[in-house]
Amino acid sequence: MLEANHASIQPEMTSSLSPVQLIRPTRHGDARGWFTEVYNREAFAKLGITCTFVQDNHSLSAPAYTLRGLHYQTPPRGQDKLVRCIRGRIFDVAVDVRKGSPTYGKWVGAELSAENGHQLFIPIGFAHGFVTLEDNCEVTYKCSDTYAPANDGGIRWDDPAIGIDWPMPVGTAPELSGKDKVQPLLADFDSPFPYDGRPLAPLA
Template sequence: MLTSPVQLITPRRFGDTRGWFTEVYSAPKFETLGITCHFVQDNHSLSVPRYTLRGLHFQTPRRGQDKLVRCIRGRIFDVAVDIRKGSPTYGQWVGAELSAENGHQLFIPIGFAHGFVTLEPDCEVMYKCSDTYAPDHEGGIRWNDAAIGIDWLIPSGVTPELSTKDAVLPLLADFESPFPYDGRPLAPLT
């Protein structure tokens, strides 16, 4: 059975009077979900203003990155966009709220653009990557591309905080995808 390439993961928390414990990553457990990549880099970001938007980012083949994203302080809306050439779900997106409180994680494989917006001030996000940062292979798609139509959960009239680079990324129509379709269409997150 083929699973959806982007997966929402809810690690179990074991709590008592002291608080809780959770296992956020275990290679054998992730293999049962069809996630077999080897993570080699951990990233940690702090976004101070509410409605800071980072994305939509990816790295091109030979240096593509699978990502496992979680929010360890605050709340974010995390998004993955299918950019695999020939995919029946090309240009479609899925998103999920990740927060320190809910402990959810989003697995985003190679072939998907990734971005998130903070829903509170002072959000910290950590994510594992299956390859190291390679500036010669970095790419992106504009966050507000109408052809994709992401609902970022940003109130009408509010402009997100963006980097100069993210503000001028190309539109999906101007992007020639180097990512092959693997036969697994994007499915809604469960």
């Protein structure tokens, strides 16, 4: 466990080399319940996460197996994201779409839930999506830039070239937005994201 200077947040990270990081904030509990810090700039800087967050988003997905993604914003309006689930459970995914990356088109995913309190940091250069695993899931996430419609883009959630193993019952059709039903395939995507020398690593 990485010890931060502030005693209330002690996030663990996947790898100092991996751009996508699974963070597990420490919870301090007693008979009343628990307390946790979900973000502390100094502690996160120790993990190499130095972006400035400027927007917080909050979504409710009423039906189980609502799928949102895969989304990104193009430069110069790219978004780093810090995602957590505050009600229910989701399976959260990041796909490497950095041109020239040796892990281009590869993905990692993790279950985030109100119970486990885990968060996923997804940097610029990765497409992001999640599927809800039960009814009435609420997700919040911090972004390093505000929403820019002209830079909004996406990739098909079920692109066979990516092959995400979404944890849904066999034969289940996810609930999708109209936009996500018609996103392009990765093969048709000319990535504007540069590779920064850090290949994607599995989440611990």
